[in-house]
Amino acid sequence: MAKVKTKYVCQNCGYETAGYLGKCPECGSWGSFVEEVSGDKTPQSVEILPDNTPPKRLSEIEMDSEIRVSTGISEFDRVLGGGIVQGSLVLIAGDPGIGKSTILLQTSGALCKNGKKVLYISAEESSSQIKLRAERLGVQSDNLYIYPQTNLELIKKHILEMQPDLVIVDSIQAIYTSLIQSSAGSVSQIRECCNELMGVAKTNNISIIVIGHVTKEGNIAGPKVLEHMVDAVIQFEGDKYKTYRILRSIKNRFGNTSEVGIFEMSAKGLTEVINPSELFLKEYNQTQTPGSTIIVTSEGTRPLLVEIQALVGTTPYPAPRRVANGVDLSRVLQILAVLEKRIGLNLSKQDVYVNVIGGIDVSEPAADLGIALAIITCVRDVVFDSHTAIVGEIGLSGEIRAVNHIDKRINEAQKLGFKKIIIPYSNDISDDISGIEVVKVKRIIEAITRAVKG
Ligand SMILES: Nc1ncnc2c1ncn2[C@@H]1O[C@H](COP(=O)(O)OP(=O)(O)OP(=O)(O)O)[C@@H](O)[C@H]1O
Numbered sequence: 304m305a306k307v308k309t310k311y312v313c314q315n316c317g318y319e320t321a322g323y324l325g326k327c328p329e330c331g332s333w334g335s336f337v338e339e340v341s342g343d344k345t346p347q348s349v350e351i352l353p354d355n356t357p358p359k360r361l362s363e364i365e366m367d368s369e370i371r372v373s374t375g376i377s378e379f380d381r382v383l384g385g386g387i388v389q390g391s392l393v394l395i396a397g398d399p400g401i402g403k404s405t406i407l408l409q410t411s412g413a414l415c416k417n418g419k420k421v422l423y424i425s426a427e428e429s430s431s432q433i434k435l436r437a438e439r440l441g442v443q444s445d446n447l448y449i450y451p452q453t454n455l456e457l458i459k460k461h462i463l464e465m466q467p468d469l470v471i472v473d474s475i476q477a478i479y480t481s482l483i484q485s486s487a488g489s490v491s492q493i494r495e496c497c498n499e500l501m502g503v504a505k506t507n508n509i510s511i512i513v514i515g516h517v518t519k520e521g522n523i524a525g526p527k528v529l530e531h532m533v534d535a536v537i538q539f540e541g542d543k544y545k546t547y548r549i550l551r552s553i554k555n556r557f558g559n560t561s562e563v564g565i566f567e568m569s570a571k572g573l574t575e576v577i578n579p580s581e582l583f584l585k586e587y588n589q590t591q592t593p594g595s596t597i598i599v600t601s602e603g604t605r606p607l608l609v610e611i612q613a614l615v616g617t618t619p620y621p622a623p624r625r626v627a628n629g630v631d632l633s634r635v636l637q638i639l640a641v642l643e644k645r646i647g648l649n650l651s652k653q654d655v656y657v658n659v660i661g662g663i664d665v666s667e668p669a670a671d672l673g674i675a676l677a678i679i680t681c682v683r684d685v686v687f688d689s690h691t692a693i694v695g696e697i698g699l700s701g702e703i704r705a706v707n708h709i710d711k712r713i714n715e716a717q718k719l720g721f722k723k724i725i726i727p728y729s730n731d732i733s734d735d736i737s738g739i740e741v742v743k744v745k746r747i748i749e750a751i752t753r754a755v756k757g
């Protein structure tokens with residue numbers, strides 16, 4: 304009998320060793336090694352491997368046109384780069400309870416309505432649980448098949464028999480292959496299952512969407528390796544306590560990353576938010592308070608208007624506090640340094656809080672000027688004109704630097720009824736912008752005088 308060999312595998316990055324290690328030399332995580340049985344896959348000899356695609360000249364390759372199938376949910380299509388590419392493997396990752404099963408069941412429903420056949424593998428929930436959710440979401444179709452199963456071989460068998468247009472695997476951590484002995488959810492299992500599914504997708508031209516959970520640290524649970532294997536990784540995020548959700552493309556072999564789709568969650572499921580700026584400005588106080596500004600940020604290719612608030616107050620502590628929510632703290636610290644040095648704003652005895660309303664993350668530097676003006680108007684206790692939007696990056700010498708997608712940002716502000724927009728001097732704008740006054744500024748000081756009321 305063959306001796307059973309064991310190995311230790313880092314559950315975070317997949318690094319393998321013969322003996323247990325406390326710290327992974329590859330990714331640096333602690334206590335991540337788990338014992339797994341090795342050598343349980345017998346290598347195949349080259350003669351019996353199918354070899355129907357020998358190397359070919361690039362010019363000899365016939366191109367199949369890339370077929371994209373609309374998911375029936377336009378925000379989802381946008382994130383995928385215009386629909387799901389046939390034969391691709393897509394990973395949807397997100398926190399527990401964020402709504403992964405919900406959106407994919409809705410997608411299944413929408414696809415089935417368009418005459419597609421969908422197989423939903425439910426490895427975590429029973430058929431009746433899925434049925435219950437489908438009732439709540441109003442999903443019903445004879446083209447939708449639910450299969451509660453955790454064994455990959457059985458799953459494969461049914462996929463091959465049924466030849467559906469789309470397969471959903473909920474979730475990759477809950478299924479296992481009998482090829483290896485490690486438990487479901489371990490790195491080896493996830494890697495192997497993903498590999499097998501990839502093979503099924505590519506050879507049968509069936510699209511597969513797999514759900515993956517995210518760990519507390521924000522990694523897709525189990526291995527990073529999963530991210531490299533699949534064609535696209537879509538992150539599903541949002542605040543569990545708020546109703547909106549964001550789909551964000553992190554990797555996409557067939558489209559633009561950094562594209563986002565925005566949804567609102569309700570008992571009836573996720574509904575697309577067609578005009579997200581309105582959502583984020585819903586509570587914007589038209590009665591105007593100091594310390595609040597509207598910026599036009601750009602998520603992917605889509606402009607978004609969001610409100611930035613700042614609060615500055617004398618600190619009771621020896622070291623003043625700097626708190627940033629939704630913006631990068633180091634960015635705020637840099638802006639504060641520029642404000643102190645270049646326009647003489649003394650903040651050394653002041654606590655500074657900066658907050659992005661609506662809970663979204665604004666990471667791009669184009670938000671700098673809006674943050675700076677929110678802080679300044681709060682300190683000076685002056686009111687910012689509520690019909691003015693702001694974009695601009697601040698350089699270390701206090702100069703305002705150009706930003707990308709300026710025309711889209713201006714148009715979005717104009718569409719939402721803003722009368723004026725302050726932009727960097729060096730940005731060129733197209734001629735057909737109308738209905739909004741465009742003010743170009745070179746320095747922070749100039750922005751203040753042009754933006755503050757009166
Ligand atoms: N009756 C309901 N009314 C309103 N919202 C609901 C209702 N039932 C569930 N939800 C919402 O759906 C969310 C759960 O959705 P779903 O099960 O799709 O999440 P998931 O990401 O698949 O979770 P898991 O990680 O457990 O698989 C809940 O957090 C809640 O916001």
Ligand SMILES: [Mg+2]
Nearest residue numbers: 403404405473
């Ligand atoms: Mg689920």
Ligand SMILES: [Zn+2]
Nearest residue numbers: 313316327330
């Ligand atoms: Zn590791």
